[in-house]
Amino acid sequence: MAYEAALAALAARLGEGLSTSTAERDLHGQNETWFAHAPPDAVAWPRSTQDVSDILAICHAHDMPVTAWGAGTSLEAHAVPVHGGLTLDMSRMNKILNIHQEDMQVTLQPGLTREELNTELRTTGLFFPVDPGANASLGGMASTRASGTTTVGYGTMRDNVMALEVVLADGTVIHTGTRAAKSSAGYDLTALMLGSEGTLGIITQMTLKLHGQPEAVSSAVCAFDSFHAAVETVQMVIQMGINMARIEFVDAQIAQIFNKMNATSLPEKPHLMIEFHGTDAAVAEQSERFGEVVAEMGGADFNWATTTEERNRLWRMRHGAYTACIGYRPGCMGLVTDICVPISRLAQAVEETREDIANAGLVGPILGHVGDGNFHAILLLDRDDPAELARAKEVAAKMSARALAMGGTVTGEHGVGLGKRGYMAAEHGAAWQVMGQIKRALDPKNILNPGKLVPDETDRVMPPNEDHR
Numbered sequence: 488m489a490y491e492a493a494l495a496a497l498a499a500r501l502g503e504g505l506s507t508s509t510a511e512r513d514l515h516g517q518n519e520t521w522f523a524h525a526p527p528d529a530v531a532w533p534r535s536t537q538d539v540s541d542i543l544a545i546c547h548a549h550d551m552p553v554t555a556w557g558a559g560t561s562l563e564a565h566a567v568p569v570h571g572g573l574t575l576d577m578s579r580m581n582k583i584l585n586i587h588q589e590d591m592q593v594t595l596q597p598g599l600t601r602e603e604l605n606t607e608l609r610t611t612g613l614f615f616p617v618d619p620g621a622n623a624s625l626g627g628m629a630s631t632r633a634s635g636t637t638t639v640g641y642g643t644m645r646d647n648v649m650a651l652e653v654v655l656a657d658g659t660v661i662h663t664g665t666r667a668a669k670s671s672a673g674y675d676l677t678a679l680m681l682g683s684e685g686t687l688g689i690i691t692q693m694t695l696k697l698h699g700q701p702e703a704v705s706s707a708v709c710a711f712d713s714f715h716a717a718v719e720t721v722q723m724v725i726q727m728g729i730n731m732a733r734i735e736f737v738d739a740q741i742a743q744i745f746n747k748m749n750a751t752s753l754p755e756k757p758h759l760m761i762e763f764h765g766t767d768a769a770v771a772e773q774s775e776r777f778g779e780v781v782a783e784m785g786g787a788d789f790n791w792a793t794t795t796e797e798r799n800r801l802w803r804m805r806h807g808a809y810t811a812c813i814g815y816r817p818g819c820m821g822l823v824t825d826i827c828v829p830i831s832r833l834a835q836a837v838e839e840t841r842e843d844i845a846n847a848g849l850v851g852p853i854l855g856h857v858g859d860g861n862f863h864a865i866l867l868l869d870r871d872d873p874a875e876l877a878r879a880k881e882v883a884a885k886m887s888a889r890a891l892a893m894g895g896t897v898t899g900e901h902g903v904g905l906g907k908r909g910y911m912a913a914e915h916g917a918a919w920q921v922m923g924q925i926k927r928a929l930d931p932k933n934i935l936n937p938g939k940l941v942p943d944e945t946d947r948v949m950p951p952n953e954d955h956r
Contacts, residue, residue: 489571490528493549497531497573500541504532515556515566515574521822521868521876522564522905527554527574534579536652536660536691543689544658546573546934553656554936555685557627558600562823563904565631565684569938575689577626583607584692591697592649592666597626597690613697616641619900620806626690631902632682636805639858640732640764641698644681651677652692656930666694679925684902685936687929701732701764705774706792706801709781710756714738717757718834720784721857725830727780729773733762734858735805738841741812741852748811749804754788759857760805762798805854809865812852816867819850822876824883824906826890827861827899836889837862843885847878861899887913903940911942 497505506512507529516526528551533539546553552572559566568574581598588611595604602622605614617628619635627633629651634643641647650664663676680687711717714736721734737745737760742753759781763773774791781789792798804811813821828836837853844851844864855862864886866879887897887910897910911919919942926933926941 490549490551490573493545493551493573494529496545496549497529497542500545501531501533501538504534504538506530512574515559515576516568517559518564518567519560519562519821519823520564520906521820522567525567525569525571527568528571530556530574530576532576532579536654539575539580539654539689539691540658540660542573542575542658543654543656547657547932550932550934552934552937553689555626555630555689557598557624557630558622560621560623561627561631561904562901563898563906565902565904565936565939566627567905569905572934577624577689580626580691581624586611586613587666588613590666591699592694593697594650594692594694595625597629597693598624600624601628608697611697612700614700615647615695616698617644617647620809625693625695629681629690629693630684633902634856634859634861634900636733636735636802636856638856638861639734640730645678647696648677648681648693649696650694651680651690653680653688653690655688656932656935660691661688664694682902684904684940686926686940687935689935701770703767703770704732704762704764704795704798705770706733706760706762706798707774707777707790708753708758708760708792708801709786709789710742710754710758711784711786712756714757714837715834716784716786717759718830718857720759720780720786722830723780723784724777725858727776729776729780730763730765730769731761731773731777731858732764733760733802734856735760735854736857736862737805737808737854738837738852740850741808741854744808744811744815744852745804748814749807751804759786760801762802808852808854812865812867816850818870819867820870822866822868822879822883823863823901824866824886825855825861825863825898825901826886826895827859828890828893828895830857830860832893832895833857833860833862836886836893836895839889840864840882840886843882847882849875849879849882851879851882856900859899860895863900884910905939908940911940 512526554568577598580596585594850867923942
């Protein structure tokens with residue numbers, strides 16, 4: 488068996504906290520979309536920082552790859568152990584360590600999910616706002632620098648993580664950041680770890696910013712005859728200084744899917760889904776002003792969700808869009824890809840992507856976060872049709888090239904993983920090699936999530952003046 492000596496040392500240290508069973512290995516080799524199944528040689532479940540430190544020290548000594556696993560919800564195969572080795576399942580490190588209520592902060596372990604955290608915070612008057620839709624682990628959200636439906640109002644994980652405890656490849660434990668509101672002391676290692684996708688270290692503890700639960704919440708959905716009109720509405724609202732907590736869009740095909748899968752009766756047109764947070768007076772004013780803009784821009788079928796149950800139903804439908812789309816074409820698999828562009832280019836990017844999907848003969852609903860220029864195409868593919876997968880990959884490549892040509896990024900939310908690694912040179916040029924140098928400095932044996940995010944010796948650097956389109 489590969490890594491026999493390492494597995495023997497791990498078994499002696501962890502006992503029942505290590506498994507080489509086929510069932511566990513298969514489970515931890517799966518992913519949410521189309522990437523190939525790749526099981527690890529073993530799975531470990533640490534319960535403490537010391538466990539993680541000891542595990543990494545053993546793996547480092549035996550050159551054994553280590554891939555962290557949170558809730559397994561990522562869409563770019565971040566947690567698939569493509570070189571085998573050990574999967575480090577962080578789900579048993581799921582404790583809240585300290586709620587600093589007066590400072591509006593919480594310190595916790597990375598295996599806790601965002602829904603579990605907010606359930607525990609209900610009685611405090613505080614909540615954690617970053618909402619990628621899936622009930623992801625908070626460590627996974629930090630590792631992918633996640634964002635989501637509330638980004639326009641509350642920011643991304645980059646804006647809401649204050650400090651980290653991280654175990655490096657050789658087992659060394661470091662602490663980054665503090666609970667202070669700001670610092671000018673040295674390199675921002677917290678920011679470096681956010682979005683590193685487990686290639687630089689394993690997060691074992693996090694301190695997050697919390698926010699006050701809003702006094703009032705108001706949600707609505709409205710239809711537009713064109714996506715251009717919907718985007719122009721959002722641009723006008725932002726320029727007017729109307730504060731939105733969420734502003735989402737779905738295309739006409741998503742509206743059709745919602746109707747079929749959720750028994751709704753939405754017009755089969757592009758829609759905006761909006762939410763306002765604040766005091767009763769502020770929410771009422773914001774809602775009224777937003778309604779005036781919608782009327783001016785030709786929006787129709789404006790329906791407010793006035794009760795908690797109606798709001799929850801609306802956002803459950805939005806968060807369940809991927810599952811609904813998969814159910815819409817039974818037996819299919821999804822190639823889900825995202826890009827992010829300046830909001831002034833969003834309508835053009837979406838419409839050109841729609842044309843690409845139609846020309847490729849694919850089924851590909853589109854939805855996204857119109858407030859920050861980020862959108863997702865859910866390409867629904869026949870599992871037994873490799874030609875369809877090839878066409879879908881071509882559409883995804885065109886999306887990435889379009890994003891870069893428009894001054895955007897190949898991924899605003901999903902992260903790099905396996906799916907976007909091939910576009911990193913085009914987006915970053917020589918800076919991608921700098922990322923590789925940082926990786927080699929912290930993980931010279933390349934045991935942490937190898938094959939992901941950073942370049943290896945076969946990857947070409949894009950010259951700084953080369954046309955990346």
